[in-house]
Amino acid sequence: MYQCKYPNLFSPITLAGTVFRNRIFASPTGLQYTELKNRPNPAGIAYYERKAIGGAASVCIGDAMVDSEIALANGNHILLDDEGAAAHLNKLSEAITKHGAVASMELSHGGNASRISYAQGNTIYGPSAIETSGFRGMVPILAEEMTREIMDRTVQKHVGAALFAKQCGFGMITLHGGHGWLLHQFMSDITNKRTDEYGGSFENKMRFPLEVIRAVRSALGQNYPIEIRISGSEIFEGGYGIEYGVEIAKALDGLVDLIHVSAGSHEDPTVFTVTxxxxxxxxxxxxxxxxxxxxxxxxxxxxxxxxxxxxxxxEEIIASGQADVVELARGLICDPDLPVKARTGNDAEITKCIRCFTCFSNLMTHKHIVCALNPEISNELEVKFARPAAYKKTVLIAGGGPAGMQAALTSAKRGHKVILCEKSDKLGGVLRCEEHVPFKKHLHEYLEHQAYMISKTDIDVRLGTEVTAEYAADVAPDVIIAALGATPVVMPIPGIDGDNVYFAEEIYKNSDLAGNKTVILGGGLVGTELAIYLAGLGKSVTVLEMAPEIGDGGNILQGQSIELELKKLSIPLALNTKAREITKDGVVAEYKGERTMFEADTAVSALGMKPLHDAADALRFIAPEFHQIGDCLAAKNIYEATRTAYSIAMGIGRAV
Ligand SMILES: Cc1cc2nc3c(=O)[nH]c(=O)nc-3n(C[C@H](O)[C@H](O)[C@H](O)COP(=O)(O)O)c2cc1C
Incomplete structure (x- = not known):
């Protein structure tokens, strides 16, 4: 008989009379792809539908705002006081519920962080008059203290929003009472400085959130699930801790059906990467x-x-009673099929999130969610309407790194005959060098996962095989994909060829090569992550960067995480500092025209990567079709590697 590996995880749970098919809920993620007034369009709807198809018990739409005038914090919230959104929201809930998941709508109010409403010229309100600065580079905004009139309006806006969500087919609402949004602002000493009956004592601070909850409950009735997100601890120094979080939960106990315990507050952006x-x-x-x-x-x-x-x-979390429900955001962006794969015992096929922040950083900077490992997320409609390959081709892929592996998998899935050649004795490419780095554990798992997925296909993998022009001519494929990667940039710095100078990749592979005192040239992601790795091994390390800031490659949240880690580990960072010479005693560097010696026994060059264009060019005209992907095209990151590989492979053999 079939034995489910995770019987607790896949037991249903009933909240206010509604049965949820398992314990995996898709944690709220914000909206993308909208039309006028942020009404979700088909592409936006498909993103949430995909999670329902993958087996999550509930799918929550993030940060829908209860008040379109004074509550808007970011650019693209659903507006729950926009009656014209009804058709769109009904379509959205239907897309989720028809697959057996419960559609949930998160009700939010930015309160004193209502940056967009403020920019629109509206007065914004928090529990108290307070200035909020937000992330680096954001202009501070000033909120006024909520009057009784605005409080009444806000209660009514929550009630209206909850009824609207219910009427539009949503089977649950999630009140946002954490992360520094309005209800949380009332609960927190940092933002609630009131001296009336809504501030001061714990009971007073909880009074307004409880007024909102009770009003919403009374409107929705007992037979409708209400979830609330809270911050169990604010985490940052001076914020409240778990003891206070417990008091909040006790005050909510029984009033709501599910208390969703998150952490942190954007009141202090340094804990964003802990939330x-x-x-x-x-x-x-x-x-x-x-x-x-x-x-x-x-x-x-x-x-x-x-x-x-x-x-x-x-399973362990549920079985041990640490929680009744587990909520996943990035885990389901990376692999929306995680629930169904776990349920059917195909865990090894799950693509696990590496927490690189490509998704959230992209949402902040480019207003939509992408994933470094899942090229299909946010492209659900393209995938849905993709036509099968009209012609089956023989595809020769040169290079078995992330791009080559993804190209091989996608090509094979579309029915092509695939030969995947890798020069070394293992698939995985340059990122294999980070195998021993503790915080790259999930990246290592990803490479193993892709190799495993390849092993399950009939892709012809040829290890220890360099694809030269002669080799390719011999194979005579229809298509050649050059995924050859990149090589470290060598800067013309005197001494760079010394015995004590290594490339980052060499140190990642063998950290013993780095002595006790290392200077890293280059404060991009590679250099700073290497510094964190070496410091974690107890080595003394300094990073030199010629720019005024460390480089994050456009991934602002990973950049922020690194900054925090560098601080935590007290790693010296010399900015605006250019290496001029490397000697056996260290690195001579220039800062504002002055030269200083950074003593070190080892110097590491992390000054960027150069695509292997020449090696790719050698293969360019050997076959009728040729593509250059990943670092071999432009040395960037896994996201670029994966998406170009996937999209190019999707196009092979299409009817033209
Ligand atoms: C791209 C993205 C968008 C998010 N949008 C929201 C949102 O709109 N509302 C919210 O309460 N949380 C939002 N979150 C936070 C998640 O719900 C979740 O609490 C957080 O990501 C931690 O879970 P994870 O480690 O599974 O990603 C978002 C997270 C991500 C990654």
């Missing part, structure tokens, strides 16, 4: 908050969230 745990933190780092709260509530169920994607760990 959304970065790669330097442990898996499930925030589960402890839910587990503590679970001990103290008796009526409501408890959910946990943050850095979760391993079915074994999810």
């Amino acid at each position: 959304h745990p970065n790669m330097f933190l442990a898996d499930g780092v925030n589960v402890k908050y839910a587990a503590e709260i679970k001990k103290h509530v008796t009526k409501s169920k408890v959910a946990t969230v943050g850095a979760l994607n391993d079915p074994g760990q999810l």
Whole structure:
């Protein structure tokens, strides 16, 4: 008989009479792809539908705003007081519910962080008059203290929004009472300085959030699930801790059906990468908050969230009673099929999130969600309407790194005959060098995962095989894909060819090559991550960067995580500093025209990568069709590698 590996995880749970098919809920993620007034369009709807298809028990639409005038924090919220959105929202809920998941709508209010409303010239309100600065580079905004009239309006806006969501087919609402949004602002000493009956004592600080919850409950009735997100701990220095989080949960116990325990507050942007745990933190780092709260509530169920994607760990959380529900955001962006794969015992096929922040950084900078490892996310409609390859081709892929592996998998899936050649004795490419780096554990797993997925196909893998022009001519394929990667840039610095100078890749492979004192040339992602790795091994390390800031390659949240880590590990960072010479005693560098000696026994060059264009050019005209992908085209990151590989492979053999 079939034995489900995760019986607790896949047990249903009933909230206010609604049955949820398992314990995996898709944590709220914000909206993208909209029409006028942020009404979701088919591409936006398909993004959420995909998670329902993958087996999540509930799919939550993030940060829908209850008040379109004074509550808007970001650019693209659904507006729950926009009656014209009804058709769009009904379509959205239907896209989720028809696959057996419960559609949930998150009700938010930016309060004192309503940056967009402020920019639109509206007065914004928090519990108290306060200036909020937000992320680096943001202009501070000033909120006024909420008057009784605005409080009444806000309660009514929540009620209206909840009824509207219900009327539009949503089977649950999630009130946002964490992360520094309005309800949380009332609960927190940092933002609530009131001296009336809504500030001061704990009871007073909870009064307004409870007024909202009670009004919403009374409007929706007892037979409708209400979830609330709270921050179990604000985490940052001076913020409240878990003891206070427990008190909040006790006050909510029984009033809501599910208390969803997150952490942090954007009141202090340095904890943003703990709310959304970065790669330097442990898996499930925030589960402890839910587990503590679970001990103290008796009526409501408890959910946990943050850095979760391993079915074994999810099962353990439920089985041990640390939480009743597990919520995943990035885990399901990376692989929306995680639930169905775990349910059917195909765990090895799950693509696990590496917490690189490509998704959220892209949402902040380019207004839509992409994933470094999942090229199909946000392209659901393209995938849905992709036509099968009209012609079956023989595809020769030169290079078995992330781009080559993705191209091979996608080509094979579309029915082509694929030969994948890799010069070394292992698939994985240059990123294999980071195998021993603790915070790259999930990246290593990803490379293993892709190699495993390839092993399950009939792709002809040829290791230890360099694709020369002669070799390619001999194979005589229809298509050649050059995924040859890149080579480190060598800067013309005197001494760079010395015995004590290495490339980052060499040190990643063998950290013993670095002595006790290392200077890294280049403060991009490669250099700074290497510094963190070496410091973690107890070595002294300094980073030199000629620019005024460390480079994040456009991934602002990974950049922020690195900055925090550099600070935590007290790694010296010399900015605006240019290496002029490397000697056996260290690196001579120039800062504002003055030269200084940075003593070191080892210097590491992390000054960028140069695509292997010449090697690719040698293959350009050997076959009728030729493509150059990944670092071999432009040395960037896994996201670029994966998406170009996927898209190029999707186009092979199409009818022209
Ligand atoms: C791209 C992205 C968008 C998000 N948007 C929202 C949102 O609109 N509302 C919200 O409450 N949380 C939002 N979150 C936070 C997640 O719900 C979740 O709490 C957080 O990412 C930690 O979970 P994870 O480690 O599974 O990603 C978002 C997260 C990501 C990655």
